[in-house]
Amino acid sequence: MKKSKLIAGLFAAVAVLSLAACGSKDSKKADGDKKTYTVGVVSDSAKEVWEQVVKDVKDEGIDLKIKQFSDYNTPNDALADGSIDLNAFQHIAFLENYNKEKGKDLTQIGFTLISPLGLYSDKLKDYKDIKDGDKIAIPNDVTNGGRALQLLNSIDVIKLKSDAPESPTVKDIDTYTKKVEIKELDASQIPAALPDVAAAVINTNYAVDAGLKPKTDALYLDTDNLDKVGDIYKNVIAVDGKNKDKEDFKKIVKAYQTDKIAELISKTSGGNDIPAWK
Template sequence: MLSKRLFALAAAAVLLAACGRAEKPAGDTLVVAATAVPHAEILEIVKPKLAAEGVNLQVRVFNDYVQPNLLVDQGQADANYFQTKPYLDEFNKERGTRLVTVAGVHVEPFGAYSRRYKAIADLPKGALVAIPNEPSNGGRALLLLHKAGLIQLKDPTNPLSTLKDIASNPKQVKFRELEAATLPRVLDQVDLALINTNYALDAGLNPSKDALAIESADSPYVNFLVARADRVNDPKIQKLAAALRSPEVKTFIEGKYQGAVLPAF
């Protein structure tokens, strides 16, 4: 008799557990692809807030600018956080994807770095300069070099300027176009490298102190939370967007990065 009663209690416990699982909101996990610094660090800050709102945020870290977009487009990640709108627009155009911006979070002033020289003006004739090899960041690098006086562009307002758009190169500098993530690693091999701030920070560089030239605080290159067009209004993604633009995140960015990363809200 006792064994039957124990069996009945055990069965009831299993049934209650199953009911509990059934009542748990489906799809409460939000997978976001990001680069390590500062994006993944900022996402970690909002995890507790999202957890309190019933969203389990999972961050997948990448060291390139292609996989995060492909994963979102393929539905293997819900959103990503690493890129500017000019880069996204060019990616969509080239890949046929339909990713859209959800919320602007921060600006990473793009910088020029050197281990050999202390000023852009010190670069010798024929200096070797490394820039990103994709249109958005490559154009961004050339705009910064134009502003610093190293080169002159045909149209200094064109964010997608290429090497063919250089109108004047008085020092006859030579350019190497490389994948953005590799630029910190070649800093000892070139005279100057134009590096995205996330990769600069990851390499131990301090943009506000180490950069020989850097974008101003009014840079239009805001880093966005991005998702597929058909997922923009997903409540989980909207909760993340709100959390990323909260006063807590603004305070964290200002305190953690000391001007190397700037809130965009």
């Protein structure tokens, strides 16, 4: 009798342990259902927009983190080495140039916005006041620098060669209508250099972060003539090429491309940035 009770007790103990093990396994599985990803951004305004996306994808079981960078050079390196899973700071031209230079396969999976490039000055009231001998700062990366040169071409400060590429360099300048000195600086440093030059071409995110209001402070915005701004300057969400079809990333893109986010883009950029997916 005692023996049978002992055996029954052992079976009961095994059953309890088995249930506990199953419960632990199920618990781990439930915890694992929530996937964690990190998106890299550059500006304060972009961070604010993505904070809303973070909230909106929670219902999809996605835990999205935000990592903010201070320049344009490191977010793609971080994506390429797996430090982050997505980034959203660059246009197609910048992405393609990065892949070409670094031999990488970063891929765009959705449009975000198109951001104006503006000409600013602490000294001039009108871009027509630019004169011979003036210094003009532009971004030193190929794509934003190329877009800056297109801006200067459109306001007749320089004339680009007829066969200049979509992202020209200073070597593609045919003539200087105004004999200016072009200073190529890191895009993030240009707002601080504004007092030292006659005018500067500044990316909107850096302009806004520096307290400038593109709609009122810029002498000229290239998006005022949107037909002269190519699709290659539309900003995108980028991932490693091997992850381009990942379902969770498609959900993140869908959460971004909404009317709610479009309104937030307008609010955080002071009405300057334009949703690029519409």
